[in-house]
Amino acid sequence: MSIKSDYESKRPGRPNIVCIGGGTGLSVILRGLKKLPVDITAIVTVADDGGSSGRLRNDLQMPPPGDIRNVLVALADTEPLLESVFQYRFENGEGLAGHTLGNLMIAAMKEITGDFTQAVREMSRVLAVRGRVLPASEQDVVLLAEMSDGTIVKGESQIPKMGKRIRRVFLNPPDPKPLDEALRAIEEADGIIMGPGSLYTSILPNLLVKDMSESIRSSPAVKIYICNVMTQPGETDGFTASDHIKAIYDHVGDRLFEIAIINNEVPPLSIQKQYAVRQQRMVIPDIERIHKLGCHVLADNLLLYQSVLRHDADRISRHILRLIREEIQQRQSV
Incomplete structure (x- = not known):
């Protein structure tokens, strides 16, 4: 059944892209995508x-x-x-x-x-604004985490401070009502982008909203995960690229993504030392393990350094548009 909303039909020839996340990572990607001929809907976490x-x-x-x-x-x-x-x-x-x-x-x-x-x-x-911005839910949502020692931590801002490995995150209430307009956007999407961003505190809170992951999985869109460049203290210490994907699958089920976009460029040693002081390391692109999780991999030099490491939003956005256009062409040829 179609979800009713005030969603307007996309403009002919412009792929409809839904970006899901929060924090700095989502904003970086959106700055690149808005320069391209696409229609954008951003679905944003409300667990801060x-x-x-x-x-x-x-x-x-x-x-x-x-x-x-x-x-x-x-x-x-x-x-x-x-x-x-x-x-x-x-x-x-x-x-x-x-x-x-x-x-x-x-x-x-x-x-x-x-x-x-x-x-x-x-x-x-x-x-x-060039696009639509929607909260994942309008309910008052609290993020909690169960740590590896069984400790329960309440609050998105407190979880990374514990210095313990995260076993799982969950929401209170456990099934917050999603925004109908967000589900409709997912249903109508040509491409759905998740990441980059804080794995446990920006990406997963969206996917744990009621019906969100199920809607993504059933959408005909191409689903793309953009992995972080560096590990995040208190969240993904020691994680490889496949560890990020597996953590998501452990929460919401397997094969949510079709393609993983990952960085394969090693930062200069001087930058690595700068990040090592903050206990951050490059996310290792373990491509074979990602393939075993059912994802195709697009690996490229995605680094952009401007006092801090960021994704090269323009390069990633071009990759995204090409992948979505290829999928649309493939559908039309069937």
């Missing part, structure tokens, strides 16, 4: 509980706006000064210090409209 987002969440009983804010900025077509204003974090002021102006604006819009998703929609108009 730290900083300005956590304070607004507790004070106003609303989903945390931080990841949504970053995605809006990534897809925005605005003057740089407006972007700087939206991302400005107050340093002083009783009750104001630590808050980001963009978070406050989203909170204000939510109070005005009475609906968080509508608030995001209105902010998208203000910022001339």
